[in-house]
Amino acid sequence: MNSxxxxxxxxxxxxxxxxxxxxxxxxxxxxxxxxxxxxGGCIGDDSARYFDPAYYRIILFDQRGCGKSLPFAELxxxxxxxxxxxxxxxxxxxxxxxxxxxxxxFGSTLALTYAINYPNRCLSLxxxxxxxxxxDDIYWLSQAGASYYYPEQFAYYRDLIPPRNRGDLVxxxxxxxxxxDETLKSIAAERWxxxxxxxxxxxxxxxxxxxxxDVATPEQVALARLECHYFVNKMFWxxxxxxxxxxxxxxxxxxxxxxxxxxxxxxxxxxxxGAYTLHTQLPGSKLWFTLAGHSSAETETRERLIQxxxxxxxx
Numbered sequence: 001m002n003s004x005x006x007x008x009x010x011x012x013x014x015x016x017x018x019x020x021x022x023x024x025x026x027x028x029x030x031x032x033x034x035x036x037x038x039x040g041g042c043i044g045d046d047s048a049r050y051f052d053p054a055y056y057r058i059i060l061f062d063q064r065g066c067g068k069s070l071p072f073a074e075l076x077x078x079x080x081x082x083x084x085x086x087x088x089x090x091x092x093x094x095x096x097x098x099x100x101x102x103x104x105x106f107g108s109t110l111a112l113t114y115a116i117n118y119p120n121r122c123l124s125l126x127x128x129x130x131x132x133x134x135x136d137d138i139y140w141l142s143q144a145g146a147s148y149y150y151p152e153q154f155a156y157y158r159d160l161i162p163p164r165n166r167g168d169l170v171x172x173x174x175x176x177x178x179x180x181d182e183t184l185k186s187i188a189a190e191r192w193x194x195x196x197x198x199x200x201x202x203x204x205x206x207x208x209x210x211x212x213x214d215v216a217t218p219e220q221v222a223l224a225r226l227e228c229h230y231f232v233n234k235m236f237w238x239x240x241x242x243x244x245x246x247x248x249x250x251x252x253x254x255x256x257x258x259x260x261x262x263x264x265x266x267x268x269x270x271x272x273x274g275a276y277t278l279h280t281q282l283p284g285s286k287l288w289f290t291l292a293g294h295s296s297a298e299t300e301t302r303e304r305l306i307q308x309x310x311x312x313x314x315x
Contacts, residue, residue, distance in 0.1 A: 079233070106230075123258075
């Protein structure tokens, strides 16, 4: 039976946090949960484009503080531990036994961590733009690494911070986001998010540099504030009694789950070496490098992900 659905809920997952959840596709189909990037991203109209709605029961949601979830951009009780267990709360709420877990960028971090903690609930992991959440991954994007490829865009992000504080740009931005100057917060959110947006495509979509700071959009505020919150707290791996090698040290727990990895060969946001390292430690996984950067919107990456989800229908 093909029972078409398109409905949404607000799910209370803590004293203060409510998650916005959408269900699309075939209610009687095979469940798949989509984990968006960030931290601080959100779902969109195109988030379900990878999944055949006649076959899949598609679960989409905005993580804590993101998109339509409430409270907006809230830092309290917003950490990796809580996000992982939110996924399980959603599964229980929807009375789903097992599902495919699909995640990109920070969504891949979340998918891997969820699977390590709940391996018996995962039919497969379909991962794009691997981010392992290590300190050198954060340093590459936020301090030095990607900056060598787009120095002019990086300067726009860096130069908001006084020279004396540029040795730790994440900490300097966090001090702004948790301070009292609302105008400066908005400027900082725009610069943080503009820097990341400039490196996610194979060819930068930012063709002219801004010389006057703009007011940040709500999407930029959530991305900048929450991403900085996670980065300055080292992705909260200490809540798992671990350091930043948590995922790689625990991959044995997911060795029996089919894992499919798609990563842009020219990804400057999340380096291809992270995807390759994960693949080598999961010998049963499959890895494709695409002619693309980090974004899932780039043609070869998008088509490969759709192909994987279509092939999973035959298994």
